[in-house]
Amino acid sequence: MKSLWLLRVLALAGLLISSYLFIQKVTGQIDSIVGCGGESGCANVLGSRWSQYFGVPVSALSATIYLALLVATRKPSRPVYAAFAILLAGAALWFVGLLIFEVKAFCPWCSATHVIGVICAVILFLSMRKLERPEGPDTPLPFAPLGAVAAMIFLVLGQVFGPVPDTHLKTGGSQEKENKETAVHARPAGTKEGRLVAVFDDNKHYNTGTLPHLGPADAPHVIVKYFDFTCASCRDMKEDLHMVVTKHPGKFCIIMLPVPLNRFCNPHYPGRLDNHEHACELARLGLAAWRAKPEAFPEVHEALFTRPVLKPEIAEIAVAQIVGEDALGKALEDPWVDELLKANLNDFRQLITETIKMPKLLVGKGRMLHGVTNSAETLLRGLEHEFKLTSSK
Numbered sequence: 003m004k005s006l007w008l009l010r011v012l013a014l015a016g017l018l019i020s021s022y023l024f025i026q027k028v029t030g031q032i033d034s035i036v037g038c039g040g041e042s043g044c045a046n047v048l049g050s051r052w053s054q055y056f057g058v059p060v061s062a063l064s065a066t067i068y069l070a071l072l073v074a075t076r077k078p079s080r081p082v083y084a085a086f087a088i089l090l091a092g093a094a095l096w097f098v099g100l101l102i103f104e105v106k107a108f109c110p111w112c113s114a115t116h117v118i119g120v121i122c123a124v125i126l127f128l129s130m131r132k133l134e135r136p137e138g139p140d141t142p143l144p145f146a147p148l149g150a151v152a153a154m155i156f157l158v159l160g161q162v163f164g165p166v167p168d169t170h171l172k173t174g175g176s177q178e179k180e181n182k183e184t185a186v187h188a189r190p191a192g193t194k195e196g197r198l199v200a201v202f203d204d205n206k207h208y209n210t211g212t213l214p215h216l217g218p219a220d221a222p223h224v225i226v227k228y229f230d231f232t233c234a235s236c237r238d239m240k241e242d243l244h245m246v247v248t249k250h251p252g253k254f255c256i257i258m259l260p261v262p263l264n265r266f267c268n269p270h271y272p273g274r275l276d277n278h279e280h281a282c283e284l285a286r287l288g289l290a291a292w293r294a295k296p297e298a299f300p301e302v303h304e305a306l307f308t309r310p311v312l313k314p315e316i317a318e319i320a321v322a323q324i325v326g327e328d329a330l331g332k333a334l335e336d337p338w339v340d341e342l343l344k345a346n347l348n349d350f351r352q353l354i355t356e357t358i359k360m361p362k363l364l365v366g367k368g369r370m371l372h373g374v375t376n377s378a379e380t381l382l383r384g385l386e387h388e389f390k391l392t393s394s395k
Contacts, residue, residue: 009075013075023115032049034168037359037360037372038360048109064115087127089154090119091119094117096154098113170375185345188207208226214258222253227256228350229259229362230261232262232281235359238374253389253391261347288306289343293339294333302324308320357373
């Protein structure tokens with residue numbers, strides 16, 4: 003009798019937590035945008051592609067199972083108990099595995115539902131031994147365990163091969179008219195005039211020749227990427243963009259503008275969010291490396307995205323080996339580095355009105371992609387459509 007009441011209390015707790023997560027999801031308090039800048043591990047977990055099953059939040063499925071378990075405890079049955087034990091243990095194993103190996107984030111509420119599920123499964127298995135083994139045609143739901151196994155198989159296959167929800171946000175919008183501080187993005191440096199690309203109703207200009215970039219400065223299509231070297235999602239976007247430029251060599255100039263997600267140098271980064279350690283130092287190193295030796299920037303860009311994140315002193319040694327110690331030292335003292343970083347941060351202040359999630363890609367005449375797409379192929383198709391490219395080009 004004690005185990006029955008404990009089972010009911012745990013099922014009720016699982017129902018309440020799952021319902022809370024479901025409400026968070028459907029009311030938009032937690033979105034599905036995958037990127038850095040989320041307020042908690044739960045935001046990353048509930049915003050991942052694995053948080054849905056054919057468009058239905060998995061928290062709704064979890065709440066349904068716990069509610070059904072509560073009802074089932076009114077009339078205990080060995081096959082039904084076995085089915086719930088399989089569902090709860092199987093779901094816990096599947097989703098905990100995803101959290102560790104795929105999402106790589108921790109959500110205490112999600113983890114609580116899985117712990118409750120495992121405890122309930124143990125209680126159900128132990129309780130089965132105390133129930134009479136029914137025999138004959140009147141056995142209630144004799145194939146319930148097989149149904150539970152089938153349900154788990156459909157869940158896994160559906161999440162792996164089923165429709166993948168969008169994990170990014172596309173917006174239009176505008177920016178403030180350039181001022182003395184932000185015009186550094188368009189300002190020529192020395193004899194490198196470059197070319198100006200106008201966006202946001204011509205309020206904003208970028209100089210492809212003087213700003214850090216990957217790809218040829220005179221490429222027909224320009225993308226502006228706001229990112230943080232310490233952001234895992236920004237690194238994922240780096241890999242996705244690499245596939246795009248490999249598919250369309252010479253077609254893209256990708257302007258790289260670091261935006262540290264750390265209040266030490268970014269006054270616009272909200273206080274409720276955790277700082278990204280070493281973000282400020284790595285951003286300045288990246289800009290200084292461009293200033294010191296532009297042709298070496300792709301190699302520096304790759305080095306600064308090394309995982310685990312490099313400590314500033316290690317990163318500086320690595321960058322100095324690429325661009326030269328003296329050249330890097332002079333570049334770090336160049337006022338241009340801090341001017342450009344300040345301009346990037348001012349843009350960040352304006353671009354986070356829709357969502358703070360990073361990275362951000364500016365494409366076309368003021369269209370912005372926030373976060374990381376659910377696959378590199380999705381990004382490729384989107385850019386091909388935006389710039390009217392075909393695979394043959």
